Amino acid sequence: MTLESKPEVPGEGGLLIAYPPTLGEARYLSDAELELSLKKTLAMRATGDEFWIFAYGSLIWRPDLPTLETARARVQGYHRGLYLWSRVNRGTPQTPGLVLALDRGGSCKGLAFRIDPTQLDEALRTLWLREMPMGSYQPSWLRCTLADGRRIQALSFVMRRGIPTYAGRLPDAVLRTVLERASGRYGTTHEYVARTVHALREHGIVDLALENLLKRCG
Numbered sequence: 001m002t003l004e005s006k007p008e009v010p011g012e013g014g015l016l017i018a019y020p021p022t023l024g025e026a027r028y029l030s031d032a033e034l035e036l037s038l039k040k041t042l043a044m045r046a047t048g049d050e051f052w053i054f055a056y057g058s059l060i061w062r063p064d065l066p067t068l069e070t071a072r073a074r075v076q077g078y079h080r081g082l083y084l085w086s087r088v089n090r091g092t093p094q095t096p097g098l099v100l101a102l103d104r105g106g107s108c109k110g111l112a113f114r115i116d117p118t119q120l121d122e123a124l125r126t127l128w129l130r131e132m133p134m135g136s137y138q139p140s141w142l143r144c145t146l147a148d149g150r151r152i153q154a155l156s157f158v159m160r161r162g163i164p165t166y167a168g169r170l171p172d173a174v175l176r177t178v179l180e181r182a183s184g185r186y187g188t189t190h191e192y193v194a195r196t197v198h199a200l201r202e203h204g205i206v207d208l209a210l211e212n213l214l215k216r217c218g
Contacts, residue, residue: 023165028134033135045141051115051117054111058195070114071114071146071147072109073147075142078104078158080110082193084166084167087184096182099189110200137158137160140155175217179193179217197214
């Protein structure tokens with residue numbers, strides 16, 4: 001199988017999927033667009049003194065946040081999956097990788113971080129530069145249940161389905177190719193998935209879907 005030939009493999013519903021996908025030109029949001037996105041997100045926040053962020057991927061093992069409290073948490077209505085094509089961080093335009101996103105349906109266990117309010121402004125601007133450079137996610141306020149039973153509202157980043165880099169559910173043949181070949185600025189897709197699985201396990205969280213994917217395709 002060669003990348004140049006763009007092999008087609010069976011996908012969901014019998015459709016054929018070529019790898020690498022055609023993603024179009026990458027466009028980064030301007031500073032003004034990032035600031036507007038942040039302001040709109042904060043305007044939708046319910047009142048409350050505590051500010052929480054729900055982490056489901058790399059934020060679990062590299063939060064880089066001024067955190068006052070960390071707790072295991074669960075959100076309903078969304079699940080974790082490799083749904084976002086990455087052509088910089090975990091892949092290239094020629095060999096795109098994949099990163100995790102929250103998509104509709106099911107539930108997801110992760111970590112919730114309570115942020116130091118005295119450092120909130122700087123932390124959020126840094127977070128927006130990290131998570132929203134191309135506007136691939138929809139910043140959303142999710143209802144979370146913490147391990148001790150507390151119910152909170154937490155900021156997280158949900159997949160936007162209507163963009164070219166939304167991968168959806170991919171067949172194992174494509175996932176195997178990505179895990180074997182894709183590497184970007186921060187390393188390989190395989191390393192990214194394996195590190196997330198390990199970090200989840202360290203916090204007492206088992207994601208069988210992600211672990212089984214590594215066993216089948218890694």
